[in-house]
Amino acid sequence: MTAYIIRRLLWALVILILLTVVIFFSMRLLPGDPLMIYVAQSRISNIGPEALAKMRADYGLDKPIMVQYYNWAKNVLKGDLGRSVFYNQSVGKLIRARLPITMHIGLAAFIVATLLGTMSGLLAGLRRGKLADQIVTPLAYIGITLPVFWLGIIMVYIFGLKLHWLPIGGYTSPFTNFWLNTRQMVMPVTCECLLGLASLSRQMRSSVLEVARQDYIRTAWAKGLRERVIVFRHMLKNSLIPIITLMGFAIGGIFGGSVLVETVFNIPGMGRLMVSSIFNQDYVVVQGTTLIFGAIVLVVNLLVDMSYGWLDPRIRYN
């Protein structure tokens, strides 16, 4: 298992380095001189050639591109992601203020999606063709087809504007006002978890149906084991491998969805920061947010790979 973990960690490190390479060099693909873009965005007027040359040296843009990449990567490792032109703040500071909000909503959405998705799928699989299945399966189907931003708008319309049950947007820290935070979280979490929940439910249902056909389950029934033991000890663990893969995708989907959900509900998180930075042409922030999103998904995929080894010894030893 240790060799397996080390191998996976090394691969993740390689991918992480590649990620920084791609992000750094992609930003250099932007048309024009990066310094001129910076000057234009900063609205600095009357800048002379000497001042431009000094700025070029200060930002290290006079150095060869590989040296620039090295310096940038070194700073990223120290947590320095550059300075936002639009906000006039360090990108690290901007992200530090917003990441916990995105993580808070994302984590809540992930927990809801995992619990409800696996449980509803398990129920639908075990009660195939019965009422539970007839309710869960169509709902899961609808769940994967609903555009999250549209669902958000419909929820705002019904629960916010018509019924006045929930606030229509914003984010308050749970440490400041827990009750308000809980009410504010209901709609964004519902929207963010929907796709993951529906996909997990569908996958869990088909996994359970597949596992239920296996000989060892028939043997378990024949031995006279109780249903609870068969379901939780034998069926659940064996149904989990495709579920773990999907859980990895669900986290990617949740972060992707956060871009839309935070825009709909006006939540000051990473997703909205990224979108507004694109419109503000604040490329350093786009670079930083993309890197953080990529790194998070990379770590999640690494954990998913490791959990395969734990769940299925055949993968570990292969």
Added chain:
Amino acid sequence: MTEQQALAAFNEAPPRVNEWKRFRKVFFARRLVIFGLVVLFLLAFTAIFASVIAPYNPYKQNLYDVLKQPSWAHWLGTDSLGRDTLSRLIYGSRTAILVGFVTTGAGAAVGMLLGLIAGYYNGKLINMIIMRSMDLLISFPMIILALFLAAILGGGIWNVIIALGVGALPGYARVIQGLTLSIKENDYIMSERAMGASELRTMMAHILPNALPPMIVLITLQLGGIILAEAGLSYLGIGIRPPGAAWGAMVNEGYGYLTTNPVLSIAPGVAIMMVVFAFNLIGDGLRDALDPRLRGTL
């Protein structure tokens, strides 16, 4: 086994069923698949004949007719610039179809080629380069990757197509790489190589056709996902430029008038949902109909 025993075994075996006949029987037996096909047909018809069906010019502003409620003159009302919502919805189907099909087609073609090469040259450097690049791409959620590329390339429908196409690559490449690995171990591939077939011919004429059924299912299911992602991007304002019509952008435009004219946001959302629903239904129908475990049965 004697000849008579073999003959008896042959006679007792269930009769082989024509594959195409079996496919049709399974695929068209599901009523929901028929529903999906009807929706898809309507979408294609609407997109092709948009200029004939649309009651008004979708781009023409009429400031005397802004934010009208649904009526006989304007079935779905008008937007904040007095444009007919139904006409914009009809023209929006063109955007959905264009982005959906071009992105999926290009993404599938490139992704399948990369996966085929990676699978065929398993263990070689080219395999490592391709598959590690796919690992890299997969570490971005599709919409984040599309946003990042849109930031570099700029907005506009073609850049969205490129961005979403790049995001879709790893899905195809990974699946076809796995399929190629198992298909190339078959005896018929080895005998083809022994007979002197080139590597290109082996890949294109023998491995690819055998890997196609699961790919068709994946492509159909991806189509819905791409249309959903395009709607998300156009909702954020990245994608088709004004005054072009896109369903996601229409949802966003209507958001500001949710209390007075909810239909402006609701109608395009329903359209997106129906189309994605239809592609998923057809994809699921194809999966069942092309399932190799059911081959030769019924």
